[in-house]
Amino acid sequence: MVLQDLGRRINAAVTDLTRSPTLDEKAFDGMIKTISNALAEADVNIKLVANLRKTIKSAVKFHELPAHANKKRIIQKAVFDALVDIVNPHQKEYVPKKGKSNVIMFVGLQGAGKTTTCTKLARWYQARGFKTCLVCADTFRAGAFDQLKQNATKAKIPYYGSLTQTDPVVVARDGVEKFKKERFEIIIVDTSGRHHQEDALFAEMVEIQSAVQPHQTIMVLDASIGQAAEAQSRAFKETADFGAIIITKTDGAAAGGGAISAVAATHTPIVFIGTGEHLLELERFNPQSFVSKLLGMGDIQGLAEH
C-alpha cells in the first residue's frame, strides 16, 4: 500500500517523542526533522516538506504549551492535520447523474495507466447501474486502440475507436456524439500520454477537450512519480483544469509522495486509486481514512472528526 512505510516512520517518530521522558523542544525539533526526512524519502515535493514543517511547528507552539497539557495528543493531532491537509483539497468532485450523458476525459503523462484505469472506472460505474462506454482518442501510441478494445471486451463494455482516422479530435468528437445519441450515461474518453514540455501535445489536449466538452477531466498519476510531479501536474491543471486525480500502481512499493504533492499543488481531490493490473483493482479514495490508516493511528481516529 502507498505510504505505508512512511506512515510507520512518522508514527514511530511521534510515538518515540511522546514516550521519551524529556519531552523538550529539542526532542520536538528532532521529531520534525525525522518526519521531514521520511517525507522527502517518500518523494513528497521538497518545498512542500519545508512548508509542512513550518505548519506543524506553528500549530504546536511548543514553548507556549502549559506544563500539564496533553502534549502527545496535541502533537499527534498537529501532524495528522498537516498531512490530511495535503491530501484534502477542500474541493468537491463531480458526481455523475443518471439519466443524462456524463462525459469523463482522462489525461496524464506517458505510461501513467490511463488506458487501464479508463476501463476499470467504466466497469465501476457499470456495476452501479450506469449505461457506460469507452472512446479511444489515442491515435498516436502503437496498439492503443487494440489495448482499449481488448480491455473493454473483457469487461463487456461498448467502445468506439478508429484504426484509420489519425486525428484524435475527430475520433473523440465522433465517438462522444454517437454514444450521446445512444443515451449512454457514462462516456469515458481515453487520450494519449503527454507532457508539458511539448506544446503541440498540450494544444491537442485542449482541442479534444473543447470537442467533447467533458463534465469531468481526470488526471492519472503513477504512484512512483518523483519530484517532476509538481511541475507536470500544475501544467496539466492550468491547461486542462482537471477536477480529479486517480493514483495508479499503488500496489507497487513506491511511497506515493510525488502523487500526493500533485494533489497539494493543484488542490484537486484523489477520487480513486489503482491497486493492480486487473479490471477490478480500483478503490475509492477518502483522504481522512487514508491518513489515519497511513499513520496506523487507530487510537486517534476520533481526531479526524473535529
Add this chain to the structure above:
Amino acid sequence: GSGLLNTATSRLTSLFRNVVGGKTLSKSDLQQPLQQMQTHLLEKNVAREAAERLCQSVEINLLDQKTADFTSIDATIRDSMTKALTRMLTPTSSLDLLRDVSSTTSGPGARPYVISIVGVNGVGKSTNLSKIAFFLLQNRFRVLVVAGDTFRCGAVEQLRVHVRNLSALSQREGVGKVELFEKGYGKDAATVARDAVAFATNRDGHAQVQGQGMLYDVVLIDTAGRRHNDTRLMSSLTKFGQLANPDKVFMVGEALVGTDSVAQARNFAKEFVDTKGKLRNNGVGMDGFIISKCDTVGDMVGTLVSMVHATGIPVVFLGVGQHYGDLRGLNVGWAVDKLMK
C-alpha cells in the same frame, strides 16, 4: 537542526559567504553547505540514499583540505560534487553495442546476438526496444523482435505496429530487415523467448530455409512490465534469463520515477542468476539501464544517478522522446551539467 530543507533564499546568501581561499575545511565548515547541496540533489530527483552517499564522498574528499585562492567553500563543494557525479556515472568499461553485435554475428561460431528489455509497468520498454531496433536497422542488421509480453492487453499489437513501421522505413532506405516473432497471449514468456532465439539461429534448419545459416543478427525480446515487489513475477525473470540466455539485459527506468528507482534497480538486478546461482555479468546481474522519458523532467534527471548508485550498472541509453530516433547514448558531462544547474 535545520539542514535538509533550507530555502532557496538561504542558498543564495550562502553563495556570498566564505569567499576566502586558503582555508582549511573542518567538519563544521562543511556541514551546512553540504546539507544545502543534498537538498539541491533531492530537488533534482536524486534519491536521498544516493544524495547522502555523494555528499559523504565530498565530505571525505574535502575534510582538512585547503580551499584554493579566491574560492568559496560553496564553489569548492560544487567542484568536488561535479567530480563525484562524473565518477559515479562514467562506466568502467564502455559498451560498443554495434561492435559487440558484429563480432558475435560473424566469423566461426557466429550466432544471433540476444538483447532483452525488462522493467516495471509503463516505463517505456516496448517503445525503447523499438528505438533500439531502429538503430540496429540503420546499421544494416537483421532484427527479430519478440513479443515476450504475453500478458498486457494490446502488447502484441503494439509491437506489430512498430515492426510494420520499422519494416517500411528500412525497406525505403534499403537497410536491414525486421520481423515480429509472436505466439499470442497467455504463453510462457521464457519459452517464447527460447523458441525465438532458436528460430533466429535456424538451429534445426527450418524446412524452407534448410541449410542456410542464421536468419537474424539480433533478437530483441520485449517483456511484460512487473512490479519489483511482486515476488512471483520477479522470480519468473530468473527462468527467463536462463532460457533466453541474452547477451545483454537492459532495464528501462523512467526519469519520472522518484525514490523507488533504487529498489527497482536492485530488485531487477538480483533476479538474473545463472543455473549455478551466480549473478550474470560479473556479479551485477544486468548490463545497462535505459533511462526513458528524459524529455519530460527538465533538469531533474536524478533517476540515472539513483539507479547507478544502487547497482553500479551503467546507463547505456537515454530515451528523449516518443519517436524512433529519440534514443541517445549517455553523455556524462550533459547529465552532470543538468544536475549541478
